[in-house]
Amino acid sequence: MSEKRNRVSRRQFLNYTLTGVGGFMAAGMLMPMVRFALDPVLRPAAGQDVVPTDVKIADLTDEPKRVDFKIKQIDAWYESEEVKSAWVYKQGDEIVALSPICKHLGCTVNWNADPAHKNRFFCPCHYGAYEKDGTNVQGTPAPSPLDRYVHKEKDGYLYLGKAKPQ
Ligand code: FES
Numbered sequence: 440m441s442e443k444r445n446r447v448s449r450r451q452f453l454n455y456t457l458t459g460v461g462g463f464m465a466a467g468m469l470m471p472m473v474r475f476a477l478d479p480v481l482r483p484a485a486g487q488d489v490v491p492t493d494v495k496i497a498d499l500t501d502e503p504k505r506v507d508f509k510i511k512q513i514d515a516w517y518e519s520e521e522v523k524s525a526w527v528y529k530q531g532d533e534i535v536a537l538s539p540i541c542k543h544l545g546c547t548v549n550w551n552a553d554p555a556h557k558n559r560f561f562c563p564c565h566y567g568a569y570e571k572d573g574t575n576v577q578g579t580p581a582p583s584p585l586d587r588y589v590h591k592e593k594d595g596y597l598y599l600g601k602a603k604p605q
Contacts, residue, residue, distance in 0.1 A: 478516070489591045489600035494527065496534070496592050503528040503550040503560075503571070505539070508599055525588050525599055526550055526560065530572075536588035537573045538602040543580045560585065573605055 447455075492508045503526040512519050524547075526537045537560070539547045546564035553561040553568075559576065560569040568576040573585035589600035 489589065489598040491593070492597045492599055494597045495595055496597055497595065499527060499529045499534065499597070501529055503537070505550075506536075506597065506599070523599075525602075526585075527590075527597065528571075534590055534592070534597070535572065536590045536597075536599055538586035538588060540586065540602075541567050541581065542575065542583045542585065543567045548585070 490508055490510050492506050494504070494506050506525045506527045507522055508525070509520045509522050512521050524539050526539055526548075528535055539549075539560075541548050541562040541564065543562065543565055546562050546567075548560040548562045548567070548569060550560055551558060552563070553559075553566075556568045556576070558571060560571075560573070562568070562581065565580045567581035568579045569581055569585050570576060573587065575581035575584050584605040586602035586604050588602050591598040591600070
């Protein structure tokens with residue numbers, strides 16, 4: 440009975456060793472690159488549902504007031520701050536926060552800015568008009584109501600979030 444010898448030759452041993460070490464080194468170099476490429480996808484979303492403004496709820500009236508606020512924007516690897524605006528007023532106990540972006544072509548609307556449109560939001564670009572609650576006035580280029588901001592009250596101050604279509 441002959442014993443089958445199952446020995447690894449010197450050449451095979453060298454091949455296995457070099458393949459293993461080479462693979463380990465390649466993985467060590469590639470992993471940081473893959474991690475860097477996927478980083479924005481893996482990063483948890485910035486928890487900025489609403490951001491604070493410097494407006495006290497108690498100071499709001501039934502007259503729309505322009506409120507500027509900043510939001511943090513994260514675009515892949517680039518972080519920046521964007522200044523946004525809202526038209527905010529009280530309707531009884533309810534707070535209304537409207538986007539100033541005209542739904543026609545994106546100009547900025549102003550409150551009570553045109554004598555022909557008293558107590559309305561008016562867009563100077565193509566004469567679009569919106570009622571106080573943001574409803575678009577028929578017969579003007581405004582195609583749909585102004586967006587409304589998500590808002591919240593905290594410690595007596597107004598917090599604003601994303602603008603959503605009405
Ligand atoms: S952009 Fe406002 S009416 Fe055209």
